[in-house]
Amino acid sequence: MTLAKPGNLGFCPRRLERIRPALERHIADDKLPGIVTLLARDGKVVQHEAYGGLHRGHSEPMTTDAIFRLYSMTKPITCVALMVLYEQGHFQLTDPAAKFISKFDDLKVAVEADQELVLEDLASPVTIHQLLTHTSGLSYSFSEYGSVEEGYRTARVCADQPLGDFIAALLEQPLAFQPGTRWRYSFSNDVVARLVEVISGLRFDDYLREHIFEPLRMNDTDFFVPEEKHHRFTSMYGSGDILAPDVPVSRLLDDLGAGVNIQLAGPDDCLEASPHDIMRGGHGLVSTAADYLRFCSMLLNGGVLDGTRVLGRKTVELMTVNHIASELLPLDEEGIPQPGVGYGLGFGVMMDVAQAGSIGSNGEYYWSGAASTSFWIDPVEMLVGIQLTQFQPSGAFTNAADFKVAAYQAMVD
Structure with missing residues (x-):
């Protein structure tokens, strides 16, 4: 150069x-x-x-x-x-993430009401587009918006472990909001990496x-x-x-x-x-x-x-x-x-x-x-x-x- x-x-x-x-x-x-x-x-x-x-x-x-x-x-x-795989026809951006990672079907959404935590069903599925744009309902463990982030820290979901195990642990936790209703910086792109693995059949690296x-x-x-x-x-x-x-x-x-x-x-x-x-x-x-x-x-x-x-x-x-x-x-x-x-x-x-x-x-x-x-x-x-x-x-x-x-x-x- x-x-x-x-x-x-x-x-x-x-x-x-x-x-x-x-x-x-x-x-x-x-x-x-x-x-x-x-x-x-x-x-x-x-x-x-x-x-x-x-x-x-x-x-x-x-x-x-x-x-x-x-x-x-x-x-x-x-x-x-992931968008290289999109161009190859493997998915549409509006596809639900559960098409490739089934645990997304079991997610709940944490709602704080009257100082109590209530878990609601998903109003709509988490989509691949929402994972790419940080509108999925996921958050980050260092953030301090509320109980979901506290739950991440208590469960130590960010501990060093292989990508598939990390995503599995992350999806044991509830979402912080209904998908598509807010923008929040999050672990979403880590899920994107797991999608790359699942769709391509290759390790991410x-x-x-x-x-x-x-x-x-x-x-x-x-x-x-x-x-x-x-x-x-x-x-x-x-x-x-x-x-x-x-x-x-x-x-x-x-x-x-x-x-x-x-x-x-x-x-x-x-x-x-x-x-x-x-x-x-x-x-x-x-x-x-x-x-x-x-x-x-x-x-x-x-x-x-x-x-x-x-x-x-x-x-x-x-x-x-x-x-x-x-x-x-x-x-x-x-x-x-x-x-x-x-x-x-x-x-x-x-x-x-x-x-x-x-x-x-x-x-x-x-x-x-x-x-x-x-x-x-x-x-x-x-x-x-x-x-x-x-x-x-x-x-x-x-x-x-x-x-x-x-x-x-x-x-x-």
Whole structure:
């Protein structure tokens, strides 16, 4: 991967220099360990830099080929995997999930009435579309909306176990609301990964390698980092792991406020340090900025990259528009409204930059990860932005937003 001249892609070289100080101010022993950023326009890389170090207290500088835990930046890849099977005619988006996972037929919905928990029957089946859009009624164990999330934590449904066992344990719990009646960030995309396994007959990691990673030559992307690449694998820091089975998000925020900032995982002592069978669709992949660019470029090009087609153009268009009904907007993330944005099939979608208060373009699609990773794809400007670091909880620092502002202010044509 080579850098193009910024002026040839509509960027001012002097303004691009503002990216480094905007990111480096977030790097310190009590802040982020290091960051990698990448900007590409019209299929050419205009900026790709590393800041800080791979680890705290060591001499190894951060490198542009460093490997990061993606966390929820796994979700778009998972949803693309299922949509490949959609294109092959295996299902319709409106099909019930129970067509492939029978336990969905037995689900109940938790309703709190008069300080008591009542279990209701499903008013309608959970559909595949609802799993792709986080409107299924599932939730996350770190969320604190009510009794369902408490039940997840008590049952430790997020404990490390194979994907099929995890989904079975998850579906022992009631839904938080009737399917299709709310948007709530959730384990839904983990179920999407299980659908990929059931429909394809392959383990999820094998399916991703065969149908996405190898065709796109994403050679550093997987659920683990081989030992010969550990020298490029970053350490993760923060106040705690948001996906610990019994940890609510308020505990991470309280500990962060109290100054807790410790190493959560190193390159040799974490799940991803060796092959394992704890695959998930909502998190778990490791990758580099260059690899993730290849995935994003495939989407920006309408489903094809270097002559290899992963999806059809109309499927990409379907995935990257808002699917959330107006009465369910604005999106709610842990009780905080998110105006101006919607959600597609695995991506957030910018609907109104003014309401969102975010520089960019209407129609861009994006997502981020729990360890403060982020990306966006802007079809209007033919621009991809990727920012990778390793700190939990996400949002503790404004590194992602600062990178986006610095990127767009450098665009002059």
